[in-house]
Amino acid sequence: MDSSALKTRVAQLLRSASRPARGADNYKWAVEAFHGTVSILSALHGQESDQIKSLNRIAEQTIIKSPGNDAIADYMLTALRGTLTNCQAELDQGLIGNLQKRIASDVLTDFIQLARAVLSESADDGKNVAAVLAAAAYEDTIRRMGAAFAGIVGRDDLSDVIDALKKNGALVAPQLGIALSYLNFRNHALHANWDKIDLASVHSVLGFVEQLLLKHFA
DSSP, rough: OOOHHHHHHHHHHHHTTTTTOOOHHHHHHHHHHHHHHHHHHHHHHHHOOHHHHHHHHHHHTTTTSSSOOOOHHHHHHHHHHHHHHHHHHHHHTTTTHHHHHHHHHHHHHHHHHHHHHHHHHHHHHHHHHHHHHHHHHHHHHHHHHHHHHHHOOOOOOOOEEEEEEEETTSTTTTHHHHHHHHHHHHHHHTOOOGGGGOOHHHHHHHHHHHHHHHTTTT
């Protein structure tokens, strides 16, 4: 779920949790809003986040401990409104987007470090493994840029993603030309055409991906 969709869903849940008392409907709305809020927190912070653990503890003492109790449900709704308001502020301030970018950068950096470790241990034998890692890091970085700067969240052809990044100015010369030239490297690695991949190109792709990560996701 992207940032825009998350904002819309948070707003919907806030409206539901902020309506006047519904009498016998309060418990039902509290349960529905609770599950919706957990989904939001999972998307923003992960399923094992402290935010979800805290909300689960409140639920255990309210809607789970006293099912059908509308007075108890009011307390849960108050807690949900506070949680959702905080999520809304985080989304509005771009804090979540920045966090997700840093996490993406960390994961891709691990790919690069692993590829270099393989090469350092055995450059010749490890070339093919490193090429696969480099190709994966290259493609994932381009696709993340496409999602962040061109709104492309599907599995469009990678050349189309690069073209979209060119049109909105996210990729310009000389990086644009380099990104296009590495499409062949990615395809060769994907189809195990090892005779068409040399050691120098693996190092080159790894260095290029690092440049993109530092520029756009650091």
